[in-house]
Every structure is written in C-alpha cells, then in structure tokens.
Amino acid sequence: MKFRFPVVIIDEDFRSENASGLGIRALADAIEAEGMEVLGVTSYGDLASFAQQQSRASVFILSIDDEEFSSPAAADKAIAELRAFVSEIRLRNSEIPIFLHGETRTSRHIPNDVLRELHGFIHMYEDTPEFIARSVVREAKAYLDSLPPPFFRALTHYASDGSYSWHCPGHSGGVAFLKSPVGQMFHQFFGENMLRADVCNAVEELGQLLDHTGPVAASERNAARIFNCDHLYFVTNGTSTSNKIVWHSTVAPGDIVIVDRNCHKSILHAIMMTGAIPVFLMPTRNHYGIIGPIPKSEFAWENIQKKIAAHPFAKDSQGKPRVLTITQSTYDGVLYNVEAIKAELDGKIDTLHFDEAWLPHAAFHDFYGDYHAIGEDRPRCQQSMVFSTQSTHKLLAGLSQASQILVQDAENNKLDRDVFNEAYLMHTSTSPQYSIIASCDVAAAMMEAPGGTALVEESISEALDFRRAMRKVGEEWAGEANGHWWFKVWGPDDLSEEGIEERDAWMLKAGERWHGFGDLAEGFNMLDPIKATIITPGLDVDGEFAERGIPAAIVTKYLAEHGVIVEKCGLYSFFIMFTIGITKGRWNTMVTELQQFKDDYDKNQPLWRVLPEFVAKNPRYERVGLRDLCKEIHAVYRAKDVARLTTEMYLSDMVPAMRPADAFAKMAHREIERVAIDQLEGRITSVLLTPYPPGIPLLIPGERFNATIVQYLQFAREFNERFPGFETDIHGLVKEVGEDGKSRYFVDCVR
Structure with a gap:
C-alpha cells in the first residue's frame, strides 16, 4: 500500500536559475523518477512549525551553500539555523533521515552535535543525481518501513493484497455497498481502505x-x-x-x-x-x-x-x-x-x-x-x-x-x-x-519517545497559552469602565511565565480559595493543566450568587451554533480539553467566540439573530434578548440557591437499604413501581439516578431517596417546564406526558 510521505528539500536556491538551483532540481527530478514525491522550499521559516512537518515527510535534505560560509558571522548564523532546525526535528522524531548537501563544504565544517544526527552528506558534483537519489530513496523506504507497529502493518498488507474473502462481514470488503445508490454514498464517504480492513476474526494472518x-x-x-x-x-x-x-x-x-x-x-x-x-x-x-x-x-x-x-x-x-x-x-x-x-x-x-x-x-x-x-x-x-x-x-x-x-x-x-x-x-x-x-x-x-513526549509537551504548552490569553483579555476588560466582565479559567491564581510549567504550581494546597476544597493534604493532589474548566460570571466558589449572571448552558448553546462544541456543561462552568489534537487555531477561535458572545450579550442581541437554530426549535424565545434570557435563568438559579442544593445532594447521607444487585434484580423481575417525584422520599431506587451535568450517578440501586435529593428533582421539574430547550437531563427519571400536555416525572422504585 502506497503512503504519501514526500522528500522535503530545503534550499534557498531551489527555484533559482543558477548552478546550485539547477543541481538541486536535477536531484529532485531523479528522486521523483524513483517513485518518491519531492517538496522543495527555500527557507526554514518558523522552525517549530516547520519541524512539525516531520510527521508528513520521509527525508529532509538541507542545503549548506558556499554563500552561507562567506564570512565567520555568516557561517555562525548558518550553523545556528541548521542546529536549531535539526534539534526541533529530533525533539519530535529520532529516526527520520536527514541529509546535508553542499558544493564544497564537508563534515569538517559542521559541528559534531549536528553531524551525529545526520544520515548522509551529499556532494552535488561528485556523484550523479541518479546515484544520490537511489541512496536517499533507500533511506526513506527503510524509515517508512520501520513506522507501522505490528498489527497495523499486518492489516495494511491484508487490505492491499487483493484476496477474495468468504468470511464476515457481509459487505465483503465494501463490495455490497457498491450495489446500492445509498451504499455508493457510504463507500465514497468512508473509502476503500476502511472497508477492506473491516474483517472477521477468522483471518489468521492478523492474529x-x-x-x-x-x-x-x-x-x-x-x-x-x-x-x-x-x-x-x-x-x-x-x-x-x-x-x-x-x-x-x-x-x-x-x-x-x-x-x-x-x-x-x-x-x-x-x-x-x-x-x-x-x-x-x-x-x-x-x-x-x-x-x-x-x-x-x-x-x-x-x-x-x-x-x-x-x-x-x-x-x-x-x-x-x-x-x-x-x-x-x-x-x-x-x-x-x-x-x-x-x-x-x-x-x-x-x-x-x-x-x-x-x-x-x-x-x-x-x-x-x-x-x-x-x-x-x-x-x-x-x-x-x-x-x-x-x-x-x-x-x-x-x-x-x-x-x-x-x-x-x-x-x-x-x-x-x-x-x-x-x-x-x-x-x-x-x-x-x-x-x-x-x-x-x-x-x-x-x-x-521522543515523539510522545513532544506531543504531551505541546498539549501542556497550548493549554498554558490559552489560560494566559484568557487572563490577558480579562485584565484588559477590568481596565474598562462600567463594570465590564469576562470569563475565567479555573486553576491557580498565578499564571506568570516563571514557574507555571513546574508541577508545584499546579498542586492543590490546603485552604486555597481558588479550588474551594478545604484543607487538603500536602502533596496529595494536583490539577492537570490540559483540562480547562471555564467559569462564567454569576457564581463564586463559595456558592454566592452575584446580581448578574450568565448560565453556562446559554454560552455553550451559543458556541455550538458558532461551530464550537464543548465537552461538558455545568451551571456556571463548561469544560474543554487540550488533547494532542488541539491546535492554536482551535483555542484562539474559542477566545474570539467568547469575545463575540460578550459583545452580543452586552448589546442584548435578540436570540433569533444569535441563536437561530435554537429559536427555530423553541419559538417562545424569538423575542427574547440574549442578556434578558441570562438574567431570567440566573434569577431562578439564585432564588432556588441551586449551587448549594446540587453540592449538598451529592454530599448528603445516601443510606443503603439493599444490595445493589438485589435492587437491580427487582427491576429485572418487574417487582417495582413508578413513583412520582413528590412521593420519593424514603423509597428505594431500583435504577441509577444520574443528573447531567455532571454525569455522576447520584443514587445507585438499593439506596433510599432523602429530602435533599427530592428537593433537587422538584427543582428540575419546575425548571424544565419553565425553560424548554434547557432541560436538566437526569437518566433514571422517567418522563410521561399526560393528555393535558404536561410532563410528569417518576422513578422506578422497589415495590
């Protein structure tokens, strides 16, 4: 199976009509004649960004031209650039071949720390381009052949060998899809390789x-x-x-x-x-x-x-x-x-x-x-x-x-x-x-290693840059008049350049207000910086509601309609992760979209303008402004003191009345009854009761409902009726719509 990994040539004369340019292009033509793609560029550009291209290349060929050694200062500059580029590559990839090529310069002009990272030194006029090309291609193929781990290697070989298969699945390598118009769409969307690789466990060569x-x-x-x-x-x-x-x-x-x-x-x-x-x-x-x-x-x-x-x-x-x-x-x-x-x-x-x-x-x-x-x-x-x-x-x-x-x-x-x-x-x-x-x-x-370490390092670095960017925006708004507001990212208060990369900066220390978890043991807990929980205005860590607030559910609906989907949403917080797939473009887009939300909120833009898809499903909000909706939902949260209620229900005394397996068996045998919310106190649940957010089970089968949990369910019922489209999702809570059109909620309890 052929993969696309071009040979990358970096030479400032690659497009020039001088002898150097003609020579390097002749080498490029010879490499292409050997069946390899060539990508030629004239400079490194941003070293870190260019070095990231190592994942797409099979070989790097770097130029050392005579002009670059025309003076001691020029030579020092050329060597510094070369060393920096090679270091950036090796930080991510210890195996990809790197060649130097020059006209008269030799290894005696190159420091040892750079030489030891090279796979060859090309002298343009001593061998034919065809001979050099074969040497480069040999190294490229050896490198590419070393990349696939065992199972992926075997699977790619199997998918590409053209064997007829008589085993499951029934689509037979995708052929069945080709017999139907909608199947053709499916085949074109997912592609030949995925379908050929969808095989049965009867294929012995795959293990x-x-x-x-x-x-x-x-x-x-x-x-x-x-x-x-x-x-x-x-x-x-x-x-x-x-x-x-x-x-x-x-x-x-x-x-x-x-x-x-x-x-x-x-x-x-x-x-x-x-x-x-x-x-x-x-x-x-x-x-x-x-x-x-x-x-x-x-x-x-x-x-x-x-x-x-x-x-x-x-x-x-x-x-x-x-x-x-x-x-x-x-x-x-x-x-x-x-x-x-x-x-x-x-x-x-x-x-x-x-x-x-x-x-x-x-x-x-x-x-x-x-x-x-x-x-x-x-x-x-x-x-x-x-x-x-x-x-x-x-x-x-x-x-x-x-x-x-x-x-x-x-x-x-x-x-x-x-x-x-x-x-x-x-x-x-x-x-x-x-x-x-x-x-x-x-x-x-x-x-x-070293690629995995570099990927995690990059995730941490991007997460820290995002936190600093959010803090900078907040500091600028704080300097404005009229009580301007902004979001904050949950985490340590000190985001200075010095020390923030150190583990100690992320330790949860006893009594620090930012985390709100009280007197924690020294050295026992740490916050992973790549997990970023964004706090919206309106609630502090002590559970005190401000006069003005912006519920997170409104922010995340806004973001979703602007192409930004988040992982988890709470009352006044939502969560994003800096995985190894996160890019600067992605998190900077998050910052700009939050800026746009702030602007639309401050202008009280109508929801039909800023949340058109949401309003189409929930027309009752058509004439409501963004700030007005935030104010209305915030007022309900504040009046019901929901932050303390949700905290207390998870910390309340949950009494086990039956073994979980025994209570669940009651449900399997239908030895249960569907109990309305107002009659739940003291009853034994036969199902998991799981509010989203946070998606953590509140009660498990065999435990009794207490007054605090019932109070929360009553709040959820009232809130869902008042604010359709923002319903609290509680798995285990059965919703039934009566003939009068009203929703009623029940939980299946042990009879």
Missing part, C-alpha cells in the same frame, strides 16, 4: 484479539513496553467495558469493594453485575459543581475499616476488600499521588484499580511524576496488583471506543493471564472492529 495471538499479541506487547507496564490488553468497546473486565477478573458476589463515589457509571454497573457490596469514599466538591479529590484521610486503612464496620451489608463479610477503584483524573483534571495510595493500601486490598480514562497521556511527560498509575521506574506493590484502564480515544489518537487495560504485577502477586482472559472474553465481542484495534496499535506507537 486473534480474543486469545491474544499473532500480530495482535505483538502489538499489545509493544504497547506494554511503550506504556511501561507488564501486561496490556486492547479493548474495542470503550473503557466502560475495560472497567467491567477488570472487575469480573477479581470480584465475586458478596465481595467488599472500596469505590470512589465520583466513579463512572460503568463501575456501578460492575457492582450490580458482580453482586459486590460497595463501600464508598466521598470526594469533596465546590459550589461551582466541580468534583474535588477524596481527602487523603479517607484512604487511611483504619478509616476504611470503620466504614466497613458501619455498613449494614459489609460489616459481617469476611476477608479483605477485593478492589479499590479511584477516578484518576476527575473530569476537571484533579489527580492523586498514586504512590501515596499504594503505600497506604498495598496488601490490605487485593487490587488497586485506577480509572484513567482521562489520563493516558501522563506516562509520557515528567510533569506528571507519581500522579498516574503506572510509569517507568516506579516501585511495585508487594502484594496488590495495579490496574489502569485508559480511554485511548479521549486524550490520545484512538478511534471512538478504543481503550486499553494496563497491568503492573506485584512483587508477590503476578497476573494469571488465562484466568484474566476469561473475564476478557465475557465482555469482548467475537466480532471486534479491526480499525479500532489498529488505532490502539498506532496510538501507542505515536507515544514512543
């Missing part, structure tokens, strides 16, 4: 995901090496499934499990599926609705034992807890010091599981230190096995649903791969999507 053989196994081993773990498994249906695999490999009915209350719903599903008895560790929260860390004291073994002893279903259980699951990187980027947790709980809990769906990048930059689960030269536990589940598709370059499970053996407790694979088989499709496997393979290969 088996289910039993980890062949190129699949080779790629998993390669990824394990890159991610510095003992075992690594690709998962093609997301980290929700990865979490369930980990749990089913270690948890059985009646086992005690220690769980972060701020866990993904897949962990709660695993609790119901395994029949485990959960004992929860409670995280902090601030009044922005941002979930903070579990205090370090909650991890103390004596405190966990007290929680177990006080739990109605756990207190009589025998044996130590089977698993601890912690959300390692909360949605907003709060991290734990993993070594501190390991030191406290090694051997006391069988398995330490870190749900790192939002943190796969951390292993590739020293900035993150011990604030991720498994890394190079990190000490092992003596007894407890460490698992990390990571969403390759969230922060790295995987396709949607690409995930992986990382395992670090303990000194005295090694993974039994056969036993583990029984749980793996329980949750893995027998028809996995091979493009997702390939993306897991490639995403890991992309993080190989």
Whole structure:
C-alpha cells in the first residue's frame, strides 16, 4: 500500500536559475523518477512549525551553500539555523533521515552535535543525481518501513493484497455497498481502505484479539513496553467495558469493594453485575459543581475499616476488600499521588484499580511524576496488583471506543493471564472492529519517545497559552469602565511565565480559595493543566450568587451554533480539553467566540439573530434578548440557591437499604413501581439516578431517596417546564406526558 510521505528539500536556491538551483532540481527530478514525491522550499521559516512537518515527510535534505560560509558571522548564523532546525526535528522524531548537501563544504565544517544526527552528506558534483537519489530513496523506504507497529502493518498488507474473502462481514470488503445508490454514498464517504480492513476474526494472518495471538499479541506487547507496564490488553468497546473486565477478573458476589463515589457509571454497573457490596469514599466538591479529590484521610486503612464496620451489608463479610477503584483524573483534571495510595493500601486490598480514562497521556511527560498509575521506574506493590484502564480515544489518537487495560504485577502477586482472559472474553465481542484495534496499535506507537513526549509537551504548552490569553483579555476588560466582565479559567491564581510549567504550581494546597476544597493534604493532589474548566460570571466558589449572571448552558448553546462544541456543561462552568489534537487555531477561535458572545450579550442581541437554530426549535424565545434570557435563568438559579442544593445532594447521607444487585434484580423481575417525584422520599431506587451535568450517578440501586435529593428533582421539574430547550437531563427519571400536555416525572422504585 502506497503512503504519501514526500522528500522535503530545503534550499534557498531551489527555484533559482543558477548552478546550485539547477543541481538541486536535477536531484529532485531523479528522486521523483524513483517513485518518491519531492517538496522543495527555500527557507526554514518558523522552525517549530516547520519541524512539525516531520510527521508528513520521509527525508529532509538541507542545503549548506558556499554563500552561507562567506564570512565567520555568516557561517555562525548558518550553523545556528541548521542546529536549531535539526534539534526541533529530533525533539519530535529520532529516526527520520536527514541529509546535508553542499558544493564544497564537508563534515569538517559542521559541528559534531549536528553531524551525529545526520544520515548522509551529499556532494552535488561528485556523484550523479541518479546515484544520490537511489541512496536517499533507500533511506526513506527503510524509515517508512520501520513506522507501522505490528498489527497495523499486518492489516495494511491484508487490505492491499487483493484476496477474495468468504468470511464476515457481509459487505465483503465494501463490495455490497457498491450495489446500492445509498451504499455508493457510504463507500465514497468512508473509502476503500476502511472497508477492506473491516474483517472477521477468522483471518489468521492478523492474529486473534480474543486469545491474544499473532500480530495482535505483538502489538499489545509493544504497547506494554511503550506504556511501561507488564501486561496490556486492547479493548474495542470503550473503557466502560475495560472497567467491567477488570472487575469480573477479581470480584465475586458478596465481595467488599472500596469505590470512589465520583466513579463512572460503568463501575456501578460492575457492582450490580458482580453482586459486590460497595463501600464508598466521598470526594469533596465546590459550589461551582466541580468534583474535588477524596481527602487523603479517607484512604487511611483504619478509616476504611470503620466504614466497613458501619455498613449494614459489609460489616459481617469476611476477608479483605477485593478492589479499590479511584477516578484518576476527575473530569476537571484533579489527580492523586498514586504512590501515596499504594503505600497506604498495598496488601490490605487485593487490587488497586485506577480509572484513567482521562489520563493516558501522563506516562509520557515528567510533569506528571507519581500522579498516574503506572510509569517507568516506579516501585511495585508487594502484594496488590495495579490496574489502569485508559480511554485511548479521549486524550490520545484512538478511534471512538478504543481503550486499553494496563497491568503492573506485584512483587508477590503476578497476573494469571488465562484466568484474566476469561473475564476478557465475557465482555469482548467475537466480532471486534479491526480499525479500532489498529488505532490502539498506532496510538501507542505515536507515544514512543521522543515523539510522545513532544506531543504531551505541546498539549501542556497550548493549554498554558490559552489560560494566559484568557487572563490577558480579562485584565484588559477590568481596565474598562462600567463594570465590564469576562470569563475565567479555573486553576491557580498565578499564571506568570516563571514557574507555571513546574508541577508545584499546579498542586492543590490546603485552604486555597481558588479550588474551594478545604484543607487538603500536602502533596496529595494536583490539577492537570490540559483540562480547562471555564467559569462564567454569576457564581463564586463559595456558592454566592452575584446580581448578574450568565448560565453556562446559554454560552455553550451559543458556541455550538458558532461551530464550537464543548465537552461538558455545568451551571456556571463548561469544560474543554487540550488533547494532542488541539491546535492554536482551535483555542484562539474559542477566545474570539467568547469575545463575540460578550459583545452580543452586552448589546442584548435578540436570540433569533444569535441563536437561530435554537429559536427555530423553541419559538417562545424569538423575542427574547440574549442578556434578558441570562438574567431570567440566573434569577431562578439564585432564588432556588441551586449551587448549594446540587453540592449538598451529592454530599448528603445516601443510606443503603439493599444490595445493589438485589435492587437491580427487582427491576429485572418487574417487582417495582413508578413513583412520582413528590412521593420519593424514603423509597428505594431500583435504577441509577444520574443528573447531567455532571454525569455522576447520584443514587445507585438499593439506596433510599432523602429530602435533599427530592428537593433537587422538584427543582428540575419546575425548571424544565419553565425553560424548554434547557432541560436538566437526569437518566433514571422517567418522563410521561399526560393528555393535558404536561410532563410528569417518576422513578422506578422497589415495590
């Protein structure tokens, strides 16, 4: 299969009619005659930007002309430019071939630190262009052949070999789509290669995901090496499934499990599926609705034992807890010091599981230190096995649903791969999507040093520049009269150039008002700077409402209609991530769109003008101004004191009345009744109740409704009726529309 990676020639005479120009173009023609594309440019331009093109090139050929050495000063300048460019390339790519070419200059004119990075030195008039071209093309092909990791290499070879296949899927490499007009559209949209690569697990030459053989196994081993773990498994249906695999490999009915209350719903599903008895560790929260860390004291073994002893279903259980699951990187980027947790709980809990769906990048930059689960030269536990589940598709370059499970053996407790694979088989499709496997393979290969480090470094740098840009805009508005306002990015107050790149600047320190999480333990928590939560005006971290406010839901609807889609929206905050795919253009567009929102808000532009798609679906807002709508919704939030209500409901006493699996079984057997909101207090839910935002389950099956939670549901009901289009989405809340056209809400409870 032919890939497009041109040979890049950088020579100021590339387009000149002098002897140098004729010579370099003759070389370019000879290279093209060998079947390689050539891209010729006359200068480096911006070094960092040009160096990023290493991902698109097969070779760089750099000119050292006699004119550049016409004087000592000119020579120094030429060498400085050359050194800077080569350094920028090698920061990202240690393997791509780099050649120098000149007329009379030799290696004695080039410093050793540059020479050692080269693959050859071309003298234009000593060999024929054709001979030099063959040498360049040989190096280019060797480099390109080294790039594909094992599974992706095998898949590309299979897709391009022209074999007829008699196995599933039924579209037979895309041929079936060509027999229908709409199928033709589908084929043209996705392309031949994707469809030829969509194959069945019967293809022996590609190996088996289910039993980890062949190129699949080779790629998993390669990824394990890159991610510095003992075992690594690709998962093609997301980290929700990865979490369930980990749990089913270690948890059985009646086992005690220690769980972060701020866990993904897949962990709660695993609790119901395994029949485990959960004992929860409670995280902090601030009044922005941002979930903070579990205090370090909650991890103390004596405190966990007290929680177990006080739990109605756990207190009589025998044996130590089977698993601890912690959300390692909360949605907003709060991290734990993993070594501190390991030191406290090694051997006391069988398995330490870190749900790192939002943190796969951390292993590739020293900035993150011990604030991720498994890394190079990190000490092992003596007894407890460490698992990390990571969403390759969230922060790295995987396709949607690409995930992986990382395992670090303990000194005295090694993974039994056969036993583990029984749980793996329980949750893995027998028809996995091979493009997702390939993306897991490639995403890991992309993080190989030095490229992976450079990608994460770039993400951090772009995130810091965005924060500084937002702060600069705010400072300029603060100098204006009439109380001008602006958005802020949640994080440390000090965004000075000095020190902001250091880890200590991002530590959550005790009592600092910016985070609002109280007296946190020293060195235990850090904020990941690439997670940026933008705070809108109207609410402070203490839960106090201002006279004027701008609910975040209005801002995000505005952004969406202007081509900017955000990840998560709260009452007065919304969230964006600086993944390795973020560009300067993207975050600068965010800044300019927020400026545009501010301008339209200050002018109270009519919604039909600034939110035409929204108004078309909700015509009642047609005559409303943008500022007027913000004022109206803010007034309701303020009157109901919603910030404190939502904080208190998550911190309220949630009493377990049944084991989660037993309560869920009541639903499966239809031994439930649909209870109206006003009658819920004291009832036992049989379903997960999950408000969005933040998408964290509020109640799990088997727990009782309390007055605070009922009050929140009553607020949501009233708000949804008053502000259609801005409805609070609560999974588990059943909506029924009566004959009178009014919506009524219910929850399925144990009968």
